[in-house]
Amino acid sequence: EAGVAQSPRYKIIEKRQSVAFWCNPISGHATLYWYQQILGQGPKLLIQFQNNGVVDDSQLPKDRFSAERLKGVDSTLKIQPAKLEDSAVYLCASSLGTSGGGKNNEQFFGPGTRLTVL
Amino acid sequence: DQQVKQNSPSLSVQEGRISILNCDYTNSMFDYFLWYKKYPAEGPTFLISISSIKDKNEDGRFTVFLNKSAKHLSLHIVPSQPGDSAVYFCAASAGSGNTGKLIFGQGTTLQVKP
Numbered sequence: 392e393a394g395v396a397q398s399p400r401y402k403i404i405e406k407r408q409s410v411a412f413w414c415n416p417i418s419g420h421a422t423l424y425w426y427q428q429i430l431g432q433g434p435k436l437l438i439q440f441q442n443n444g445v446v447d448d449s450q451l452p453k454d455r456f457s458a459e460r461l462k463g464v465d466s467t468l469k470i471q472p473a474k475l476e477d478s479a480v481y482l483c484a485s486s487l488g489t490s491g492g493g494k495n496n497e498q499f500f501g502p503g504t505r506l507t508v509l
Numbered sequence: 510d511q512q513v514k515q516n517s518p519s520l521s522v523q524e525g526r527i528s529i530l531n532c533d534y535t536n537s538m539f540d541y542f543l544w545y546k547k548y549p550a551e552g553p554t555f556l557i558s559i560s561s562i563k564d565k566n567e568d569g570r571f572t573v574f575l576n577k578s579a580k581h582l583s584l585h586i587v588p589s590q591p592g593d594s595a596v597y598f599c600a601a602s603a604g605s606g607n608t609g610k611l612i613f614g615q616g617t618t619l620q621v622k623p
Contacts, residue, residue, distance in 0.1 A: 395552070433513070433598050433613030434553070447610055482552055496602070498611065500545075500552030 393417065395501035397483050403507045409471035412504045416464070416485030422446075423460055424498060425468050426482040434482055440466065473508045480505050512536045513601050515614035523622055528586040530617050532599030535580065539601040543611070544573060544584050547596045556597075557584070589621045 396415040404410050416423050422441050426434035437456065439447040442463035451458070455474070460466040470477055484498040514533045522528045532542075540561040545553035559566040559573045559582070566573050572585045586593055599614040 431518075431615065433515075433600075433615050434611075435613070436610055439610065484552070496541075497543075497555050497558075500554065502550065502552050 395483055395485055395499055397481075397501035397504055399504055400502065401505050401507075403509065404473055405509050406475055407472040409469065410473055410506060411467050411469045412481050412483075412506075414466045414468070414483030414501060416466070416483070417499055420485035420487055420499075421463070422486045422488060422496075423466050424484040424486075425458055425466070426484065428480045428482055428503070430479070437468070470506075473506075475508050478506055478508045510535075511615075512539075513599055513612045513614040515597075515599055515617050517617050518615070519618040519620070521620045521622065522589050524591055525588045528584075528589045528593065528619055528621065530584040530586075530597050530599075530619065532582045532584075532614055533580060534582075534601050536601070536603060536612075537580070538603040539612075541602045542573070542575060542582050543600045543602075544571075545598045545600060545613075547598065547616070553598055586619075589619075591621050591623050594619055594621050 398413050402410055424439050425437045427437050428434045437451045438458045440460040443460045456470055458468045480503040482500050482503045484500045486496050486498045512535050543558040544556040546556045547553040557568050557571050557573050559575050564575050575582045596616045596618050598616045600611040602611050
């Protein structure tokens with residue numbers, strides 16, 4: 392079974408530029424998550440999709456971050472304009488469902504995209 | 510507000526000995542807890558979990574203990590192996606039927622020396 396795919400793996404941009412990340416979840420997984428992991432911290436949820444609808448985007452900085460999941464499969468996360476503090480690893484994860492913390496909610500993570508903003 | 514805390518940034522143990530990683534939480538609504546393991550340049554991978562109705566869950570060399578009254582959980586690895594060297598994240602979620610949102614701790618880097 393193929394895992395969660397993400398691209399690019401690394402990206403270096405200057406502040407005020409824009410950047411986009413792509414994620415392809417595990418086939419059949421209804422729920423997709425984007426996390427931001429700053430060095431020395433744990434992953435922080437940015438946005439959660441159930442199929443192509445947003446379930447939770449309470450921690451997404453909506454003035455500069457946007458995400459979409461067209462057709463309930465692939466997803467893109469965009470930052471425009473980027474700030475220095477956006478330097479982090481952006482992780483995409485997927486799970487079968489969202490029912491509490493049971494096995495259906497076990498999240499499978501992609502390798503992440505390491506973003507450096509100069 | 511750090512709802513899940515891993516107060517030890519790093520831990521070093523000898524191969525064959527026990528590794529104990531600790532995690533504390535503040536939100537009494539959390540009812541499901543997970544441990545993830547992360548190697549460099551890879552995403553976290555699920556290791557073991559425990560529901561709040563239990564106080565222990567075992568899977569091979571890995572055992573997770575939950576003390577609800579103390580809002581504390583720990584991961585025991587016995588015996589530790591060099592391949593266990595990684596960053597370990599504790600995570601928690603609240604309420605069956607919720608969105609499944611996970612709150613992660615800061616991580617503990619485990620080094621197992623041969």
